[in-house]
Amino acid sequence: MPAPLRRLASALAVLATAGALVWGLMLLSPVDPARQILLAQGDPAPAPAEVDATRHELGLDRSYPEQYARWLTAAVRGDFGTSWRTGDPVAAELAGRLPATIRLTLVALLFATAVALALALPGLERPGGPADVFARGLVFGGSALPVFAVGVVLLEFVVVGAGIGRVVADGTWSGALLPALPLALGIGAEWARVLRGGLRDALGAPHSETARARGAGRLRILALHGLPHAAAPFLTVAAMSAGGLLAGAAVVETLFTWPGIGRLLITSIDAGDLPVVQAIVLLGVVAFLAANLLAETLTAAIDPRRREKR
Amino acid sequence: MRNRSLHVGAWLLVALAVIAVAAPLLLPDPDRVDYTAKLAPPGATHLLGTDRLGRDLAARLAAGARTTLGSVGAVWLVSVAIGLLAGTLSALAGRLAHETVARVVDVALALPQTVVALAVAGAIGPGMWQLVFAMSATAWAPTARLAHTYVHAARERPDVLAARMAGIGTVRAMAAHVLPGASARVVVVATLGVGQLILSLAALSFLGLGAQPPTAEWGRMLADSRHDVIAAPWLIIAPTTAVFLAVTAVSLLADGAREHIDPGSRSWPRF
Amino acid sequence: MATVLKIRDLAVTYPDGTQALRGVDLDLAEGECLALAGESGSGKSTLLRVLLSLLPKGSRVTGSAVVDDDGTSLEAVGADRATLRRLRGGLLGYVGQDPHAAADPLWSVGRHLREAWRARRMRPAKGAAEERAEAVGITQARARLRQYPHQWSGGMLQRAHIAGAGVHGPLVTLADEPTSALDAGLAATTLAVLRADARALLLVCHDLRHVAAVADRVAVLYAGRVVETGVDVPARPRHPYTKALVAAAPRPGHGLPEELPGTSPDLRRELTGCAFAPRCGLALESCHREDPVLDDGVACPVVPR
Numbered sequence: 001m002p003a004p005l006r007r008l009a010s011a012l013a014v015l016a017t018a019g020a021l022v023w024g025l026m027l028l029s030p031v032d033p034a035r036q037i038l039l040a041q042g043d044p045a046p047a048p049a050e051v052d053a054t055r056h057e058l059g060l061d062r063s064y065p066e067q068y069a070r071w072l073t074a075a076v077r078g079d080f081g082t083s084w085r086t087g088d089p090v091a092a093e094l095a096g097r098l099p100a101t102i103r104l105t106l107v108a109l110l111f112a113t114a115v116a117l118a119l120a121l122p123g124l125e126r127p128g129g130p131a132d133v134f135a136r137g138l139v140f141g142g143s144a145l146p147v148f149a150v151g152v153v154l155l156e157f158v159v160v161g162a163g164i165g166r167v168v169a170d171g172t173w174s175g176a177l178l179p180a181l182p183l184a185l186g187i188g189a190e191w192a193r194v195l196r197g198g199l200r201d202a203l204g205a206p207h208s209e210t211a212r213a214r215g216a217g218r219l220r221i222l223a224l225h226g227l228p229h230a231a232a233p234f235l236t237v238a239a240m241s242a243g244g245l246l247a248g249a250a251v252v253e254t255l256f257t258w259p260g261i262g263r264l265l266i267t268s269i270d271a272g273d274l275p276v277v278q279a280i281v282l283l284g285v286v287a288f289l290a291a292n293l294l295a296e297t298l299t300a301a302i303d304p305r306r307r308e309k310r
Numbered sequence: 311m312r313n314r315s316l317h318v319g320a321w322l323l324v325a326l327a328v329i330a331v332a333a334p335l336l337l338p339d340p341d342r343v344d345y346t347a348k349l350a351p352p353g354a355t356h357l358l359g360t361d362r363l364g365r366d367l368a369a370r371l372a373a374g375a376r377t378t379l380g381s382v383g384a385v386w387l388v389s390v391a392i393g394l395l396a397g398t399l400s401a402l403a404g405r406l407a408h409e410t411v412a413r414v415v416d417v418a419l420a421l422p423q424t425v426v427a428l429a430v431a432g433a434i435g436p437g438m439w440q441l442v443f444a445m446s447a448t449a450w451a452p453t454a455r456l457a458h459t460y461v462h463a464a465r466e467r468p469d470v471l472a473a474r475m476a477g478i479g480t481v482r483a484m485a486a487h488v489l490p491g492a493s494a495r496v497v498v499v500a501t502l503g504v505g506q507l508i509l510s511l512a513a514l515s516f517l518g519l520g521a522q523p524p525t526a527e528w529g530r531m532l533a534d535s536r537h538d539v540i541a542a543p544w545l546i547i548a549p550t551t552a553v554f555l556a557v558t559a560v561s562l563l564a565d566g567a568r569e570h571i572d573p574g575s576r577s578w579p580r581f
Numbered sequence: 582m583a584t585v586l587k588i589r590d591l592a593v594t595y596p597d598g599t600q601a602l603r604g605v606d607l608d609l610a611e612g613e614c615l616a617l618a619g620e621s622g623s624g625k626s627t628l629l630r631v632l633l634s635l636l637p638k639g640s641r642v643t644g645s646a647v648v649d650d651d652g653t654s655l656e657a658v659g660a661d662r663a664t665l666r667r668l669r670g671g672l673l674g675y676v677g678q679d680p681h682a683a684a685d686p687l688w689s690v691g692r693h694l695r696e697a698w699r700a701r702r703m704r705p706a707k708g709a710a711e712e713r714a715e716a717v718g719i720t721q722a723r724a725r726l727r728q729y730p731h732q733w734s735g736g737m738l739q740r741a742h743i744a745g746a747g748v749h750g751p752l753v754t755l756a757d758e759p760t761s762a763l764d765a766g767l768a769a770t771t772l773a774v775l776r777a778d779a780r781a782l783l784l785v786c787h788d789l790r791h792v793a794a795v796a797d798r799v800a801v802l803y804a805g806r807v808v809e810t811g812v813d814v815p816a817r818p819r820h821p822y823t824k825a826l827v828a829a830a831p832r833p834g835h836g837l838p839e840e841l842p843g844t845s846p847d848l849r850r851e852l853t854g855c856a857f858a859p860r861c862g863l864a865l866e867s868c869h870r871e872d873p874v875l876d877d878g879v880a881c882p883v884v885p886r
Binding site: 126205206207209210211212213214215216220224225228229302303304305 | 633635638665666668669670671673675677678679682683684685686687689696697700701729731742745746
């Protein structure tokens with residue numbers, strides 16, 4: 001099997017297992033889904049017969065493997081059942097919230113890239129020099145700073161205190177600039193650390209020396225030798241940070257009342273709305289797997305040595 | 311001084327632990343409400359000031375340190391113990407055990423720690439021990455993989471081969487030549503993850519999914535007093551500094567330890 | 582014959598205080614091959630790096646190293662950007678130590694070769710890279726240049742580097758132990774290819790035996806100074822250090838090589854007298870005090886002229 005297909009297959013296998021675990025959350029929950037749905041749809045005291053009918057309709061009287069299979073096939077089609085809180089389809093709730101979160105995370109990732117480059121590049125010219133030490137200090141401090149504290153500072157001091165930006169976020173691109181900042185800082189610092197290491201290794205390697213001896217300029221060496229080499233470790237770490245994005249988005253969205261899935265997730269956890277939690281969690285896992293798959297594929301495309309082996 | 315980060319990190323961590331443990335003897339009860347002293351600034355009676363319920367901030371910070379160090383310590387222990395056990399045994403056992411552990415580790419590595427924590431909180435409700443359980447569920451995977459790789463590779467190492475050829479049993483040769491190196495690396499990798507763990511626990515507690523009132527926890531403390539921070543900036547400065555120092559201490563310690571057993575290497579996993 | 586490279590009183594101090602070169606005078610004539618021999622740490626590689634301005638930041642360089650191109654003299658010490666652009670890859674070609682390390686593993690060998698033009702903001706004519714490759718004995722160049730360095734053998738890859746270094750017909754080719762990473766059998770042919778392709782060649786080589794076949798002249802460096810220079814150095818060493826160096830090379834059938842006693846001097850300290858005196862069996866009392874002068878090709882007062 002060619003390597004890209006093999007990577008896809010193993011990602012799908014992991015996803016299926018993760019899906020089983022996410023579905024299994026239902027078993028951990030002490031709540032009866034059928035009753036919960038009837039309650040959410042406005043029936044204040046569902047009769048036992050009604051509950052049994054809904055139970056049958058939902059397939060909850062079948063065996064566990066059957067239930068999982070039904071849940072999974074529905075989930076693949078985008079059907080995550082009914083919200084226990086609102087009685088609406090989960091998919092509709094998500095669809096309304098997803099674009100705002102995508103906007104927020106894209107802006108945050110853009111910021112993070114800018115932060116990473118701004119902190120990694122200045123110190124390269126003279127490792128151990130003042131610019132390098134300063135940037136490394138910022139990287140170290142930035143990665144130890146809690147997202148929520150930065151968020152509170154921005155919200156309470158900048159938005160409320162100084163009146164810059166909006167208190168109630170609307171989920172638009174321009175509204176994403178401020179909430180994206182706390183999300184981007186920690187990620188950017190981590191990226192800068194890896195980028196700096198990768199670039200230093202690449203620019204100190206004999207092949208960069210060869211390029212210098214042949215008269216190549218600094219920028220040319222940075223762009224053609226440095227960045228491609230730094231890309232592999234950078235992409236790996238960048239993909240890893242996709243795993244923390246959901247929790248980060250939850251913090252920022254809750255703080256800034258951003259109408260995205262992060263805030264919906266926290267609302268749903270508080271309300272015990274398990275179907276919505278399941279859907280968002282699965283989305284988080286899919287995003288993480290996709291990011292890793294993408295990073296692996298790109299890394300293999302950049303490095304001919306990886307293209308053949310494995 | 312050689313390996314400064316190891317020393318600075320270790321001393322910082324010791325200082326934090328001492329404060330956490332000694333605070334109950336020196337400071338007021340962290341949960342004692344005193345409406346006459348609400349939002350009091352730092353001063354003689356209240357070293358770091360008070361929150362809107364008049365609770366002593368210094369005492370609550372120390373109590374928060376106990377919460378954080380306790381829960382982080384639990385996850386750390388799990389990741390060291392299970393990681394070492396699963397990794398080492400699967401490396402020495404037959405192909406089936408090897409494959410099984412490898413697949414389970416694959417899945418555990420593919421599940422982001424905080425996402426699992428959010429899922430568990432959604433299913434069985436919020437709470438610090440629920441978080442510890444959820445975080446531990448994936449925390450052992452990187453250490454297990456590392457122990458597995460290290461022990462597996464060590465089977466063919468010259469010193470181990472020599473020991474086995476000298477007639478010492480495989481298990482004894484491993485215990486003498488490989489286990490110390492594997493344990494040291496597992497401990498370091500587990501520690502490398504602790505900084506992120508502290509940040510995640512604080513963030514999840516900030517969201518109300520971790521420590522429940524009245525238990526003091528740094529993230530929760532900031533969440534509870536976030537509307538007071540303009541009037542009482544010490545309410546944000548203190549818990550943020552606490553998180554920052556704890557993360558810095560652990561990161562310095564872990565980086566220093568990594569540098570100590572494997573100088574100059576950048577190839578270590580960091581998660 | 583015209584002198585193309587004139588090095589006078591060249592001294593280099595690294596940022597950590599190591600005096601890698603301590604007053605070196607050397608001349609290289611057009612078309613000549615001068616081999617620089619000596620232990621690691623003797624300053625051989627530093628000499629090449631000065632000429633290309635590849636020393637680490639904060640190194641102190643004094644003296645002069647002039648490249649003479651048809652009447653225009655270019656000073657390599659403290660060269661400005663415009664001069665560097667003419668020197669690097671233009672008047673000076675460079676071949677490194679380990680061919681695999683010196684080639685970017687992410688690039689095809691062909692791209693690496695064509696980079697010799699592009700680095701100097703030129704475009705290789707169609708087929709020019711293949712032509713260069715074939716000139717250094719790489720057969721089926723078209724197909725092979727599409728491959729990546731890890732698919733090439735060290736000897737062949739070093740030829741590709743030689744081809745790259747010679748793209749702009751450099752006046753002087755600088756080669757830094759070009760065979761140390763290769764199998765012994767390949768070393769001689771690779772050196773021959775290098776010699777044939779280069780015009781004037783400054784060859785750093787720690788193995789005196791290989792040197793004899795290609796070098797017109799040999800200069801032996803010890804602790805940052807030239808201790809001996811001449812045509813026949815490997816066969817007829819005169820300086821006590823060169824003798825020890827030759828004796829330390831294994832010669833089958835001649836018994837165990839003689840090890841050089843003692844260790845190289847600490848170059849971070851100011852040295853007085855002959856740097857080799859503490860390890861020299863023939864050292865006079867004055868050797869420890871007075872700097873030896875290079876006279877008749879040997880910097881040693883003990884050697885009979």
